[in-house]
Amino acid sequence: MSDPSYAPTRLVIATRESRLALWQAQHVRERLRALYPDCRVKLLGMTTRGDRILDRTLSKVGGKGLFVKELETALLDGRADLAVHSLKDVPMQLGAEFELACVLQREDPRDAFVSNRYPGLSALPPGAVVGTSSLRREAQIRERHPHLRVRALRGNLDTRLAKLDRGDYDAIVLAASGLMRLGMAERIRACLDSDEVLPAAGQGALGIEIRAGRPELAAWLAPLADADTTACTSAERAVSRTLGGSCQVPLGAYAQREGDTLRLRALVASPDGQRVLRESAAAPLGEAHALGVRVAQALLAAGAEGLLRDLERLVDSDSVQAP
Ligand SMILES: NCc1[nH]cc(CCC(=O)O)c1CC(=O)O
Numbered sequence: 001m002s003d004p005s006y007a008p009t010r011l012v013i014a015t016r017e018s019r020l021a022l023w024q025a026q027h028v029r030e031r032l033r034a035l036y037p038d039c040r041v042k043l044l045g046m047t048t049r050g051d052r053i054l055d056r057t058l059s060k061v062g063g064k065g066l067f068v069k070e071l072e073t074a075l076l077d078g079r080a081d082l083a084v085h086s087l088k089d090v091p092m093q094l095g096a097e098f099e100l101a102c103v104l105q106r107e108d109p110r111d112a113f114v115s116n117r118y119p120g121l122s123a124l125p126p127g128a129v130v131g132t133s134s135l136r137r138e139a140q141i142r143e144r145h146p147h148l149r150v151r152a153l154r155g156n157l158d159t160r161l162a163k164l165d166r167g168d169y170d171a172i173v174l175a176a177s178g179l180m181r182l183g184m185a186e187r188i189r190a191c192l193d194s195d196e197v198l199p200a201a202g203q204g205a206l207g208i209e210i211r212a213g214r215p216e217l218a219a220w221l222a223p224l225a226d227a228d229t230t231a232c233t234s235a236e237r238a239v240s241r242t243l244g245g246s247c248q249v250p251l252g253a254y255a256q257r258e259g260d261t262l263r264l265r266a267l268v269a270s271p272d273g274q275r276v277l278r279e280s281a282a283a284p285l286g287e288a289h290a291l292g293v294r295v296a297q298a299l300l301a302a303g304a305e306g307l308l309r310d311l312e313r314l315v316d317s318d319s320v321q322a323p
Contacts (some may be wrong), residue, residue: 013025015043023182109205
């Protein structure tokens, strides 16, 4: 970017208005300002359907991209140049008019255990009530801790913590990265390692979405990308995409770089934790996407299809919750 005529002069970031979303958008704004000191970077705050619908469980609301659609509209009509998302919330298959311009360096991908009384999942007594907003967490908690009661928990971070504090739950489980970004890391009693609860594809990473066909904009954003995170999340998202998964599926996928190798673990489960399929594989760093497809196919061969089919039925009826 040494030639100033190739630097942007004005960029607008579309963002949701939750505290976490605003933090993430501001983070990207700071990164852009550091790269392009002469560029004015503005935030355009918006409310999405996912933010408005709070009375129903997300898996019932259904519809992919609940948290991104309004932002995409702003990209299309030119009100915004880029949208900052938690990568986890970005649909696996974007519309043809959009592209994922870059994925930023991942923060802690783990889920966090938060409680005012107990130090960790294993310390909870039988019948204790755990709040979580995802079928993935629910399945894995119930698999290992069948004596616990898992209850739906929705709302933004502050709302979820408030529900814990007023005694609705004995503990809650949510993404560690969100708490860390908002300066609430001290609320984390324990981080659940990936053997205990495998994270969601893309958890802890930010993704920047733009309108397709804007190569100059894509080039401006490219320096924000983190190569390792891009490879890892590409493998993780390929699992989910291959399984036709949305955020409403109890699906975990987590990749780590080990030298020149990418190691990927994934699981599909029934929400009650009775059936959990796990697969893992490794591949060279440059074959991230193929690795994801391969692990997904192994899951399918092990019976993931039946699991996902049963799940559709479950979600159509009156049960459980999600992201
Ligand atoms: N589904 C909501 C959502 N989307 C991204 C995050 C956390 C931040 C991240 O994963 O980067 C959260 C909250 C949570 O899962 O507790």
